[in-house]
Every structure is written in structure tokens, then in C-alpha cells.
Amino acid sequence: MRSDLRIVVLALVTGLAFSAQALAQTDPLPSWNDGNAKQAIVEFVTATTTEGGKDFVVPADRIATFDQDGTTWVSHPVYGQAIFALDRLHEMAPEHPEWKDTEPYKTVLTGDKAAMAKFTEKDWMEIVAVTHAGMSTAEFEKIVADWLPKSENPVFKKPVTDLVYRPMIEVMEYLRANGFRTYIVTGGGQEFVRVYSEKVYGIPVEQVVGSSIVTKYQEKNGVPVLERDPKAFFIDDGPGKAVGINLFIGKRPLIAFGNSDGDREMLEWTTAGDGARLGLLVLHDDGKRELAYGPAKGLPDTKVGTFSQSLYDEAQKKGWVVISMKNDWKRIFAFEE
């Protein structure tokens, strides 16, 4: 017995030693080029997780927040959820013959992209209301789940969930391996993102904070359901992101990732906290492998996911890290070699 135990112990000890060595040799962020951004992330994680260090933070308070559109996945030519809404309109059209003569449906159904580009916020709200409400939360979840594998980004010709940025997945995994809890904090629909958050990001539904519409508790045939009403409840964008973080998480993030003016207040709120904090912004400056838009730094102004010069200037002033997709990311998508 004793000699058996000795073997077990030796196996454990050598095994542990091997693992430690393997860990030390493994780059947690292999899709990142060495540079300021990667270094800032690794130094920040090291500083906040080194016991006894001046910037050490207990695991319970290690909160990391990620915007989604443009930060963790492609948001061009339109947001993934807009592709869903338009697909759904087409699918619903046979039951709504009146749409052929009613705007904004008519424009969507005729596929007039130039006219759609001129849609007002009111037009989009109407489309969202019709496609996202009037069903129960369970029904909506199923509709989104069924749509996802069939979805196609018109530029990349791939399902929207394939267009996730591999470097950001690595950061999420690296943070979680270091005791952080990772949250999505998106202007997009909370219930929409929850359908795939676990599978795509490894983020459980309760760590998805997003925009939401009113839901109403009802009994249908004796069974309680939550019915989705076509009325905005919470807009998790801009200042709403700081509000949403406080409302849903109740703790201030240590580190926050964004890419557009809608993430400004999330980064302000995050980095205004005590102790070590880090804000990062993805700059889409890689027209070859992904897309190039700003208008910061003279990049084209596409009006979707705007990264303004004033946001860029604030980042410089406040020490937020600007991630250059072109220079900082070795690999952008998982489907690349």
C-alpha cells in the first residue's frame, strides 16, 4: 500500500510539475501579435491577480465586460440582429399581405437596400417590434435558435456566429482562467444574445446584459408564460451601459472592451473606479481581412458602430488602449488557417 501511494504521489508531483511547465510555455493569447494591446492585457491580469501586489483584487470582484457588436463579432454591413429582423420579416410576409403596400415593410420586401439605408430609427423600431414581440419568451428563443445556423452575413457569406473575433474569445478564456467573470454588455437584445452566449462565448445567460422589451406574465391554457410586448423596457447603450452594469451586476468592472461611441460611458464608468482598471477599444482599421471604419484616424464613416475622433481623443487622454485589428490581431476569425 505504501509503495503504491508513493507511486501515486510521484505521478502527481511530476504531473503537476509538467503542467506548470506546460502552462508557462503556453501563450494564452495566440491570436494576438506582441504589442501594446496584448502587453496591457497580460500586465493588467497579472497585476490584479497577484496576491500581495498593490493592485490585487479578490476573485468575487473580478468583473470583465464586453460590448458585442463590433467588439466580439462583425457588425457590418448591419448588426447581426438586424439581419435576423429582416429575415424574419420576409418569413412573416405571407401572413401579412398588407405589407406589400405599407412602409417600412414594402421597402424591406422589395430588397431596396439604398432605401433601407435611409430608414429612420422609427422605421427600425417598427421592424423590431413586429419581429421581436407578440410571442412568448420561449417562442422567441426557439425562433432565434432555429435562425442562427441558417443566418448569413451578406458580406462574409457566413452564419453570424462564425464571425466572432478569435482574439476576443481568447481574452475571455484568459480572464476566466484568472478568476474573472466575463459579461456581455450589449446594446443588442438581451434575450437574443442569450440564445447563443454560452455556446459562442462560454458566457452563461445570467451574464448577458442587453436591451430589452417589456414582458408580461400571463396564463395561457393554464400555463404561465412571459409574453413579449412591442415596447422598449431598457436601452443598454451609451449611458445606459453604465446604468445596466450597475443594475444587473452591481459591481464596477475592472476591465471593459468596446469599439464605438456607444461604449464610451461603459469605459468611463469602468476606468473611474478605484485601483487598477483598464478600458480597451477595438479599432476597425483592417479593410483587407475585415472592415475599415471610424471615422477616427481618418477611417471611413460608415454610420454603423461609429468610432468617432472624439472617442479616440478621450481614449488617448484617459489611457484607454486602442486595439488595432490590423496590427494587434494575428488571426481574426476561427475559420482562418
Next chain:
Amino acid sequence: MRSDLRIVVLALVTGLAFSAQALAQTDPLPSWNDGNAKQAIVEFVTATTTEGGKDFVVPADRIATFDQDGTTWVSHPVYGQAIFALDRLHEMAPEHPEWKDTEPYKTVLTGDKAAMAKFTEKDWMEIVAVTHAGMSTAEFEKIVADWLPKSENPVFKKPVTDLVYRPMIEVMEYLRANGFRTYIVTGGGQEFVRVYSEKVYGIPVEQVVGSSIVTKYQEKNGVPVLERDPKAFFIDDGPGKAVGINLFIGKRPLIAFGNSDGDREMLEWTTAGDGARLGLLVLHDDGKRELAYGPAKGLPDTKVGTFSQSLYDEAQKKGWVVISMKNDWKRIFAFEE
């Protein structure tokens, strides 16, 4: 070295054996009398956590929700948060000389309890608005934290946080030891409860779902703050509890604890889920050690935290467990012998 290791291993092995034995002998719910309620809880936890069993649930989906007022702590003669609001009014009064002649402040300041018992919802809303808003979230947190140790329940003459039910703390610890995440789902203020949830319940702030008022992101002297506005944002009571659970947690609880008609929909929503689910209601039938009120089962109708006969009947019909404080709880408060 080898013999040292052997000693370590032997210590580990015997230590583990001892712990296992100790665990088997330890009653996880020592403040509960043996009976239906205790048995239902233990059987439910065993069923949902036994791998290979038909009711097994993966840890990620083990969600337990607890109402607060009347379920985890005393809610008489008024809710703990109402005591806070009234204390705060008295504290603020010197800055508001006009209150001496203005209702509902006048009545509060004169201490006319009979008149206060007749306050309308509008009166209470006005008191809550004045005492809970007009400051930042950080300022509010400090005000509540400072008040808690000075607080006094007028019947029990103890701080409100001393009036937590020991049996419910044990259930929370027992559930967490079995991989459940425990949430407070309260009609009370989310930010109020978050001030003490970790200390009193071992529940982190992000697992507190409650009612909330509007907060606004603002810069004050260049520092971002969230300012509390005197306007209701979300009422987490009645049907709102099912809505709030979906909004904040996104998963349906396996087990839910309540005590009043405001918990009806939370229990309906919980127990309508697939697989093993359990709903439990605390009945305040112990006028000697705590309080006796219903009006279910002919108990006095105190109008605060009402447990109606119709809720009792629904519990019977749906197999929800009614916890009798008198019969099921051996010890109610931690300060008892």
C-alpha cells in the same frame, strides 16, 4: 523526501475519510424539526444533484430564489426598508422645515402611528422618493450601510439584520454546498438589499433581484456618477417576480421560497418548469416566538405580507410545501440559545 510525502499522503487520506464521516453525521439543517418541509427540501436537493438520477440537473442550472420580507427576515410591524425610510425622514427633517405642515411628512414626524397605518400607496411612494432618491448610488449605499447597525425593529428591539431566520440561512448554505446559486428576489429595493446581502445571506450583489428606481449617468466634477431619480423603474413583486427572474437570471429556478401573495407568480413560474421543481411558502403561525398572521388558516389579517387563503389553496393544489414556523422551525433566530 519520500517518507515525508508518505506522511502527507496518509494525513490526506485519513483526513478525507474523517471529513466524509463528519459530513455524513452532520445535519445540514439543524434549526429545522424533522417533518414534511425538511424532508421535502432534502429529498429535492438529493434528487436534483444525484448524477444518473432522473431528476439530475447540471450545476449551471441549479437556481434557487428567495423572497426576503417575511421569508428570510421579519417584515412586521412594517418592512425593514420602511423603518429605514421613516428614520431617514426624521434625519432629513431639520433641512425641511416645511414638512412640519405638509403631509405625509407631518404625520411621520409627529409619530402618529394610527394615522401612518392609513397611509395610501401614494403617501408611501412620496416617502420612498424623498428618502431613496436625489443622491448617487454610492451615496445611497453609504447611507444604508451607516443606518443598518443603528436600525431597530420596534417590536423586537433589534437591528433589522439580526432578525434573519436561521433556518433559511441554513437552507441557503445547504443549497450552495450542493452547487446551487442562491438569489434574493424581493419586492424591496435592489440597491438597499445589496448593501448587506453578502454579509447577511452570503449572496453576492449580482444575485440580488429587486425593485429599482431610475438611475441616470451624469458627470459631477468630472467624475461619472449614477444619480438616483425619484421614479420607479421596475417593481419586482407579484407577476414582476417572474419577469424579474427572466430578466436578471434568464433561467427558471428549480426551487423558490416565498411567504405571501406577492410570491404567488414566482412559485407558479418556478414550478411550471420541466423536471423536478419545488415551491415553498413560510406560514407565520408562531405568535409566541415570532408573529401570527395570514389570513390563511384563520390567522389574523395584518395586511402586511398577506398570506391569503387562496394562496394556501393554490399551494395545496399544486403541491407547494407550506412551512409552519411553529412546527417546522426548531430555532428561528441566531440570537436564540
